[in-house]
Amino acid sequence: MCLEDDTENTFSQQFATGPSIVTPPKDIWNVTGAQIYLSCEVLGIPTPVLIWNKIIQGQYGVQRMELLPGDRENLAIQTRGGPEKHEVTGWVLISPLSKEDAGEYECHASNSKGEATASAKITVADALHEIPITKDDGAEL
DSSP: OHHHHHHHHHHHHTTEEEEEEOOOOOOOOTTTTTEEEEEEEEEEEEEEEEEEEEEEGGGGGGGEEESTTTTOEEEEEEEOSSSSSTEEEEEEEEEOOOGGGOOOEEEEEEEEEEEEEEEEEEEEEEGGGGGGGGOTTOOOO
């Protein structure tokens, strides 16, 4: 075993931290047929594992998670290490966007020290004129 590997393992054990969301996914409004993506960047030691879920609202307010990509042919998941050490970035790509894709999507990161989640909503409109130009708080989209 190389000395560098031993140093890295010792560092990871001494400074281990649960995942934290560096850049959460952002809410998206778009029209059917569009190509969209959500991204999420997480940090932790050891480097977290990142997965994506779609949050399904069931009967009586019960939530369940659909692990993505499932068998959906218009959806792809990609993850990569970085951009910094102990970071992971993940994306959900949806193309073409359909009404069934609307809903809340969750970025879930985990390592041996804990878990972190962040979510964003995708809203699907039939036409561009249906998309508001300001958020509820008056901020521009």
